[in-house]
Amino acid sequence: MKKAAIDVGIKRTGFAFTDPEEKIISKVKTVETADIDREINENMPLSEIIVGFPINLQNRFTPSTYMAVNKAIEIAKNYAPVPVYLMDERFTTKIASEMRKKHIIDGISASILLEERLNGSKGRRVFWSLPFLSDKISSLFSLGNFKNVCMMGEDLRGIESKAHDLNFLIFEEDPTFFVLRSRCNNCTLHFGIDWDIILQSANNIDLVICSQRYVEKAKEIFREGTAIVSEGSEYDGLYIGGRWIRIETVKDRENL
Structure with missing residues (x-):
């Protein structure tokens, strides 16, 4: 099978494909964005699809970011079980532009993404x-x-x-789930962890739900008595609804 990389654009979209042995890039082209699905179908079967993730240098979503992530979610749903991954493309367009071939910039950007993937770069798996x-x-x-x-x-x-x-104050680090969670009406959503915002809001929070890697930091920030919930294991949690749940409480640091 082949791997594919896609650089989604407003009007044009770049594609790059490996050879069937997935060792080299064998085809690079640019198509109309409306023809993305047709191009994928014509090159099936694919072992995986890489979609460029165009977040800005301030780690903020732009209209282009939402467009690319939404398309990646759509592709992941429509072509399951083919795995789809998002990969950072902040510098691929710049590199492609320096080649001074504007009519194939999108295709070159896709080829750079695919080359990085072949060289071992990781991406984030896309779910719908x-x-x-x-x-x-x-x-x-x-x-x-x-x-x-x-x-x-x-x-x-x-x-x-x-x-x-x-009411939820959510800090989401995964771009796909950031977009999926943005549809929630009872939450304020931020991309990435922003400790300044968390610190400013700490006194108004009754409950913290966080991954284990943030538990100790949460104990330093949130007020005494705040409950902290995380997913644990059979050795340190309660088995509820198919998951091991760990529940802790922020202690009075002055008396520790």
């Missing part, structure tokens, strides 16, 4: 829906007097779609 969470997990939130929730990382991702009576 939020992870499944059972009602037993969402029922956890009825046990406490919670109103404002801060979420960091991937643990219990998507719980905001089940707990409509809570």
Whole structure:
């Protein structure tokens, strides 16, 4: 099979494909963006599809970012089980532009992405829906007097779609899930972890849901008594709704 890379543009989109042995780039071309699906279909079967992720240098989403991620989600859904990955393309267009061949810039950008992939660069796997969470997990939130929730990382991702009576401040590091979670009406969403914003909001937060790598930092920032929930293991958690859940509380640091 072949690998493919796609540089999605407003009007034109670049494609690059490997040879069937996936050792070299054998074809580079530019098509109308409306013809993306036709180009994919004509080159099937594919072992994986790489889509360029055009976030800006300030790590902020632009209209082009949303367009590329939404197209990646659509491709992942329509061509499953072919894996789709997002890869940072902030510098590919600049490199392609310096080649002074404007009519094939998109194709060159796609070829640079594909070359990086062949050289071992990693991407983020694209999914088209939020992870499944059972009602037993969402029922956890009825046990406490919670109103404002801060979420960091991937643990219990998507719980905001089940707990409509809570307000969520969410810091999402995955571009696909950032777009999927942006459709939530009861949350304020940020791309990436911004500790300054978290610190400013800390006194208003009743519950923190975060990945284990952020637990210790959360204990330093949030006020005494704040509950911290993360996904653990059978050695340190409670088995609820198909997941091991770890529950901790921020202690009074002055008395430690």
